[in-house]
Amino acid sequence: MAHRTVxxxxxxxxxxxxxxxxxxxxxxxxVPVTIRLGDKxxxxxxxxxxxxxxxxxxxxxxLEADGPGADQALDTLAALLSRDLDTEEALDG
Numbered sequence: 001m002a003h004r005t006v007x008x009x010x011x012x013x014x015x016x017x018x019x020x021x022x023x024x025x026x027x028x029x030x031v032p033v034t035i036r037l038g039d040k041x042x043x044x045x046x047x048x049x050x051x052x053x054x055x056x057x058x059x060x061x062x063l064e065a066d067g068p069g070a071d072q073a074l075d076t077l078a079a080l081l082s083r084d085l086d087t088e089e090a091l092d093g
Contacts, residue, residue, distance in 0.1 A: 002070040004063045004078040010085045013056035018085035023047045025080055031073040033065045045075065 010018035026033050026044035033044040037059060042049030043064070055061055061081065063074050 001064055001066045002074055003063055003065075004074040005060055006063065006078040006081045008055050008059045008061060009059055009082050011057055013059060013062075014053060014081075015051055019047060019050045021085050021088075022077065022080060025077060026073075029069070029076065031065050031067060031069045033073055033077060036062045036064065041049050044062055064072040 008014055008018075014022060023045060031037060034041050035050060035053065036042075037046045037053045037055050038042060040053060041064075044050065053061070062079075063077050065073050
């Protein structure tokens with residue numbers, strides 16, 4: 001199983017807009033990915049699951065996936081989490 005550990009960079013952590021962007025990206029990848037914070041692990045495609053993690057800015061989360069395309073999917077999602085998505089969403093909107 002492939003995994004990546006990344007620090008959440010968004011000012012509000014994985015809440016509201018950043019979580020929405022993360023979940024949308026996970027859904028487009030076509031690879032089952034889980035995101036873990038501490039002992040809690042949830043599907044990356046689950047908005048409620050991702051929000052339930054309560055990942056604040058600076059939190060270290062681990063992304064895990066298995067199968068064809070797993071490494072590329074994890075790289076994509078890790079790069080997304082390492083950016084301040086609050087700022088990007090404000091600029092896009």
